[in-house]
Each structure stands twice: as structure tokens, then as C-alpha cells.
Amino acid sequence: MLEVQELTVRFHSAETPAVNGVSFSVPTGGIFGLVGESGSGKTATALSIAGLLDCAAASVSGRILLDGVDLLSLSSKERRRLAGKEIGVVFQEPAAAMDPLMRIGRQVEETLLLHGRFSAAERKKKALAALAEAELPDPERVYRSYPHELSGGMLQRSMIAAALILRPKLLLLDEPTTALDVTVQAQILSLLGRLNAEQGVSMLLISHDLRVVGRLCPTAAVMKDGRLVETGETEALFRAPRHPYTKKLVASVPGGEYNGA
Amino acid sequence: MRYAVKRVGSFAVTMLLVAVLTFAAFSVVSGDPAQRLLGTSATPERLAALREELGLNAPAPERFLKWLGGFFTGDLGVSFSYKQPVSELLGSKLPVTLTLTAMSFLLIVLFSFPLGLIPSGAGGRFIGGVRAAFNQLSMAAPPFVLGVGISWICGVVLRMFTPGAFPDPGTDPAGELRYLLFPAVSMAVPRVAMTVRMLRSGVESELHKDYVRAAAARGASGAFILRRHVLRNVLASSVTFLGQTMAEIVGAGVVIEQVFAVPGLGRLLISSVLTRDYPVVQAAVVLLAFWVCLAGAAADLVNRLADPRLRAEHKA
Numbered sequence A: 001m002l003e004v005q006e007l008t009v010r011f012h013s014a015e016t017p018a019v020n021g022v023s024f025s026v027p028t029g030g031i032f033g034l035v036g037e038s039g040s041g042k043t044a045t046a047l048s049i050a051g052l053l054d055c056a057a058a059s060v061s062g063r064i065l066l067d068g069v070d071l072l073s074l075s076s077k078e079r080r081r082l083a084g085k086e087i088g089v090v091f092q093e094p095a096a097a098m099d100p101l102m103r104i105g106r107q108v109e110e111t112l113l114l115h116g117r118f119s120a121a122e123r124k125k126k127a128l129a130a131l132a133e134a135e136l137p138d139p140e141r142v143y144r145s146y147p148h149e150l151s152g153g154m155l156q157r158s159m160i161a162a163a164l165i166l167r168p169k170l171l172l173l174d175e176p177t178t179a180l181d182v183t184v185q186a187q188i189l190s191l192l193g194r195l196n197a198e199q200g201v202s203m204l205l206i207s208h209d210l211r212v213v214g215r216l217c218p219t220a221a222v223m224k225d226g227r228l229v230e231t232g233e234t235e236a237l238f239r240a241p242r243h244p245y246t247k248k249l250v251a252s253v254p255g256g257e258y259n260g261a
Numbered sequence B: 001m002r003y004a005v006k007r008v009g010s011f012a013v014t015m016l017l018v019a020v021l022t023f024a025a026f027s028v029v030s031g032d033p034a035q036r037l038l039g040t041s042a043t044p045e046r047l048a049a050l051r052e053e054l055g056l057n058a059p060a061p062e063r064f065l066k067w068l069g070g071f072f073t074g075d076l077g078v079s080f081s082y083k084q085p086v087s088e089l090l091g092s093k094l095p096v097t098l099t100l101t102a103m104s105f106l107l108i109v110l111f112s113f114p115l116g117l118i119p120s121g122a123g124g125r126f127i128g129g130v131r132a133a134f135n136q137l138s139m140a141a142p143p144f145v146l147g148v149g150i151s152w153i154c155g156v157v158l159r160m161f162t163p164g165a166f167p168d169p170g171t172d173p174a175g176e177l178r179y180l181l182f183p184a185v186s187m188a189v190p191r192v193a194m195t196v197r198m199l200r201s202g203v204e205s206e207l208h209k210d211y212v213r214a215a216a217a218r219g220a221s222g223a224f225i226l227r228r229h230v231l232r233n234v235l236a237s238s239v240t241f242l243g244q245t246m247a248e249i250v251g252a253g254v255v256i257e258q259v260f261a262v263p264g265l266g267r268l269l270i271s272s273v274l275t276r277d278y279p280v281v282q283a284a285v286v287l288l289a290f291w292v293c294l295a296g297a298a299a300d301l302v303n304r305l306a307d308p309r310l311r312a313e314h315k316a
Helices: A042-050 A076-082 A104-108 A110-114 A120-133 A139-144 A152-164 A182-199 A210-216 A234-239 A244-252 B002-029 B033-038 B044-054 B060-073 B086-117 B124-140 B143-157 B173-207 B210-217 B222-259 B265-274 B278-306 B308-315
Strands: A002-011 A019-026 A031-035 A058-066 A087-090 A170-174 A202-207 A219-224 A227-233
Touching (some): A002 A042, A019 A031, A019 A042, A019 A058, A019 A202, A031 A042, A031 A182, A031 A210, A042 A058, A042 A087, A042 A202, A087 A152, A104 A120, A104 A152, A110 A120, A120 A152, A152 A182, A182 A202, A182 A210, A202 A210, A210 A234, A219 A234, A219 A244, A227 A234, B002 B060, B002 B278, B033 B044, B086 B222, B086 B265, B086 B278, B124 B173, B143 B222, B173 B222, B222 B265
Parallel strands (some): A031 A202, A031 A219, A087 A170, A170 A202
Antiparallel strands (some): A002 A058
């Protein structure tokens, strides 16, 4: 359903491209993992799929096909129509990704305000349902809360609720658990797994952490310096890495406890 | 509620400190007012009589308490040089100064907000350059220089008003407002430039925050994000700045009233300092300080209304 072909992202401020001829695909209803250390170009990849790269700062070439439509050929207005509706994004820092002066409910509903006509009552109903779906206890209270009143885990659940409120086809997860405590990380990952299974939303999971990708993604790719060095089934990738960089990554996991999918 | 009590408490303590310092500076340290009033050739009998009349023989703490009470009873003594009750004297000048300050503040808000919040890309490079130059120039020019310039160009050359011919109080309110417009503009121009700069950098830094990107990921346009998210955040962070601006206007007003011959509190203050009219000086200083503190308290209050994080901090 998502096919990235020869994606190249060049920031005008840098000499070498941040993403260099990257190709991979996310199967319908599947979860694809993208692993790499910071600076490897994984976030630039996610941002160019989401259409969030500033055209003035970077040039993007290649093809990004969402159900056969090349996103890079669309106007910015057409892309905005897809953002939030067909593609949801969850960011690394849930506390920073929320407007500090606005109640959670209004931010979760914002997608509804931007796409289609919903009455205030409908918006609230849908937002409460989405919050409940993200396994937040007492959605009414969360709906009324300001971001500073919630924990990181609750905020990330709210972000997931906001990203999924219109049931998009694709969910981009950019280091969704990196800023969270280990126990909360595990909860968020199992929530994502459940949502994937129940709603059938396809996911692209980006992480520097092999264990995170190993828990959730049947297939994954390893990224280094803007290129994909190895792609394949996660299990095989981590049990028998071929590329030296993948070997290094696997060796760096403490105790080797990246339980495959 | 607890916050309100605390805030009023700190307000009261600040004002008390201002009062003590003012009283100490003028009544205790600066010598014998009776001597100054009568000059060095005065006879000891006359000096003693005047001291008695002015109530200077009582110990300082007693005089202080009596003076402080005067702010509540309205009895602040009699001006040495005008031979008029101080409260009456200040009461007639205060409206002029308040009007001037309010006008200037209004001008600052009215001009800097549209200029600061309209996207900086608008107008192209040339206009942007002109704007930057104007900004630098107006921030560098002290208000009194600007005041002299404005009163020369608008008053002498263009004859839009007659410098020095402020209407008699109460006879011509429209004329007063018209006259006050020029000093108000002189005070506003440098601060408009500063406020625009503050707002611009505020917008710039907010635009780089994650929540802006998150809103864009939901399909929000730049204008939508600016309107719904960025403006509120910028406004919340600029309230403190505006409170300080208000305080600065009060200080600048003292000088600008002098430049434009506006019969307000500032002008009265300066002339009273020159004639060593201490009862007037003391009361005027405390009054101006009260106004500054009030601006600070108002800024705090608005800040709390705008930012839920501040409300939470004080609840704990």
C-alpha cells in the first residue's frame, strides 16, 4: 500500500543527501520497521512521506506511492487533504507535540475540524471514543486536561488517538517510545500491535532500538548514512545479519534480547 | 484564591518598601525643609515656628505613619510652593498623565501586533530592509529626542498643534486628547519597534516547535496553525513584556511631559524636585510606583489566565 521508490532527500544546508535512493514498501495492514542510529536519515524519510519537510530547506525526489498515487506529484493543498485523513503521524516527544495552552480534547478533535463537517457534539463523541480506543482510563478527564497535567505515556496515547481518529490507512511512528519509561514503552508497543490487528491500519515504525522493531515488525530495513544496508524479515535480519553494520547493531543490544516477532 | 492573597500581599509589601525608601530619601536624609524654605538668613524663632507648623518636630517614624495614613485619608500635607493640599494638586494632574500613558500603551498594542504578527515574508526584500532600518533607528532614538523632533515637525513646521498650549484642564477634553497624541506617539514609536521585534522572534521560535509540526501532520495549513496555535502561545509569552513596557512608559512619561509641556504628574514631579517641594515629590513618586506595580500585577494576572501551566504551579 505504501511504496517508497528511490527516495532521495537533500537538505540545502548539507553536502551529502540525508536520504539516498531508499526503496521499501509497507504491506497493507502490516508493520514495517526502519532501524538506524540518529542521523541515518530515518526521520527525514518519515517526514517526506508525511509531507512535513519544508520545501525551502530540502528537495525530495523519487516516488512515494500511497495506494498507487505518487504523493510527491501532488500539490501542497492536495497533500494537506491527505494529511491526518489518510496518513497519521506520531512523534517522538509527546509533551512537545501538544500545544501547551490547549486542552487535549480540542487537539485530538482537530483532525475532524480540518477534514469534513462534524458538529461539536460529534467531534467530542469521536474524540472520547478514540481516547478510549487508545486505552486511556477516564477519557472524559483526559479530554478536559491540559498537556502538562498528563504523564508522557498518557500524552503518547492521546497522540495515537489523535492520529487514528479518522482511521487513516497509514500510521507513521517516529520513535514513538523513545521518550518514555521502559514499562510504558512496552504498554505503548502492545497498544500499537493491538490497533494494527484490530483496525488494520498499516504502520511504518521508525526506531533506533532493535528490540522495539523486533517486537512489532515482521519485516524491517536497516538504514545507515541515508542508505538502506539490509532489508528482510526481522527475525532473519537479527538472528543472522549479513551486513557488517547490522551485525554491529545486533551485537550492541544488551543480552541480545531482541525477541523476534 | 491562595494565589490572589499572596499576590496582594507581595504588592502591599512592595508598596510599603517604596513608601519607606521615598520617605527616608526626602524627609530624613535631605535636611531641614524649614531651613530651605526660609533660607539661611531666617531667624531661629521663625524657623522653630515653621517647623512646628510643618509638623517636623515629631520623631521620624511618627511622621512616616502619619504621612502613610494620608494616602488613605487623602491628607498628604500642603505643597510648600503651591500652598495647596498635595492631594488636590496630584488629583488635578493625575488624569492627564493617566490619559497620556493609556494612549501611548494603546498605540503600542494597536501598531505592534499587526506589524509583528503578519508573516515576515510579506512585502519582499526591499520593504523588509526598510522596515529593519526603521526598527533599528527608532529603537536607538531616545524618546526625548524623538519628542523634540515630533514637536518641531508636527508643531512648528506642520502646525498640527501648538507646543506648550495645552488646553486648560476640563475646558476642552477633545483638545487635550489631540494635544496628548503627539507625546503619546513619541513614547510609543521606540516601543512599537521593540514589541514588533519581540513578537516576531516569538512567532519564529513557536513555529519551530513540535506542536506546529503535529498540527501540520493533521492537515492544518500555515494560516490555520498561526491562528489557532501560534498566536495564543506568542501572546501568552508577550504579556510580561507588555507589563514591563507599561512600567517604562510611566518613566518615559516624566521626561516626555517636560518636552511637550504637558501639565501632568511627571512635570509636577520635576518642578517639585527643583523647588524642593518634598510633600509633592514624595506623594508623586509613590503614586507612580503604585502605577508601575499595578501594571506588573495586571500582567501576572493575564498571564495566569492565558497559561494553564502557571495556574498549576501556584496550586501546588
